[in-house]
Amino acid sequence: MTDVFTPVYAANLGLMIVEFADAYSGNPNEVRPVLPQGSILANNWIIDGYLVANDGLFPVGESSVLTAVTVCYGVLAHLVATPNQYVVLLRGTAGTREWLIDAEFFQVAHPIPGSGNVERGFHDIYATMEFLPANGTGNEGLIAWKAITSIVGQGDLVVAGHSLGSTLATYLTYDLVKLGNMANCVRGCYFASPRPGNADFAQAFDSAVSQYVVYDYAPDEIPDTPPELSGYQSLPKVMEITPENSKAVISNNLGANHHMLCYCAMLDYNAVLDWKTLLIADQDDPQSIVGPNVQEASQPSAVQDSLSFA
Numbered sequence: 001m002t003d004v005f006t007p008v009y010a011a012n013l014g015l016m017i018v019e020f021a022d023a024y025s026g027n028p029n030e031v032r033p034v035l036p037q038g039s040i041l042a043n044n045w046i047i048d049g050y051l052v053a054n055d056g057l058f059p060v061g062e063s064s065v066l067t068a069v070t071v072c073y074g075v076l077a078h079l080v081a082t083p084n085q086y087v088v089l090l091r092g093t094a095g096t097r098e099w100l101i102d103a104e105f106f107q108v109a110h111p112i113p114g115s116g117n118v119e120r121g122f123h124d125i126y127a128t129m130e131f132l133p134a135n136g137t138g139n140e141g142l143i144a145w146k147a148i149t150s151i152v153g154q155g156d157l158v159v160a161g162h163s164l165g166s167t168l169a170t171y172l173t174y175d176l177v178k179l180g181n182m183a184n185c186v187r188g189c190y191f192a193s194p195r196p197g198n199a200d201f202a203q204a205f206d207s208a209v210s211q212y213v214v215y216d217y218a219p220d221e222i223p224d225t226p227p228e229l230s231g232y233q234s235l236p237k238v239m240e241i242t243p244e245n246s247k248a249v250i251s252n253n254l255g256a257n258h259h260m261l262c263y264c265a266m267l268d269y270n271a272v273l274d275w276k277t278l279l280i281a282d283q284d285d286p287q288s289i290v291g292p293n294v295q296e297a298s299q300p301s302a303v304q305d306s307l308s309f310a
Contacts, residue, residue: 016089049151052072092161105225105226114204116201170196193214193216215241247267249291
């Protein structure tokens, strides 16, 4: 089974999330974004389908100043070399509309009894998430967890996401385990995750999902939202990256501290030969990743040994 606790593998997942997010950003009206040739996803994986959801400010049935728009949040894919190994990749926040949703910070009860409360804005998106097959046939319109359960079966599945995508990935992982009976074959890998719910939800998730990790960078402000004072709590298995144990030196600003590419570099600086070129292609500051952390690289222990659960 895939070890999501390995920083090298986690960095690879993060790079694929960036590839998908860039494909989406290039044409946000396309519900089946085309991945660029030469990308990790295009070279090594086959897309089974896409995860689409309503991107609206308020739930269906309530008055809204914004009209719900169906957009693509992620993909389900399997390895060419190992067809029973699957990933779900969910992108981070894009645009003012989704930032407004992120900022709601109202709690609602999770639909599964005894699962505590979740953040309303995040879960309202997730509740509309459906599967869109890559070839246009089979499982069309099924809610996400049902379609994924049907396709993956007892295969090896990793659900990964960044920022807003990490909270959506959290809810999806929970439903795959609780409703899809996939406890023995699904794992979660979440980057820069806002808090998905209250303490009861965090406990319910941790009890149901045995293999998952949340990678948070200490200076990143997003994982500290919504605030604990308003009743939210992070999932228990947080692997904290710090400027000291990071494999990369990151510019200390809000954008760099939260950027998926920066997380990848901090986990495995050697994953990419030229980070600046990737940042430019991503239309971000090429100085976000300053360079390797020479002090950390000189230590005999691996990155994983220096990371610790917060």
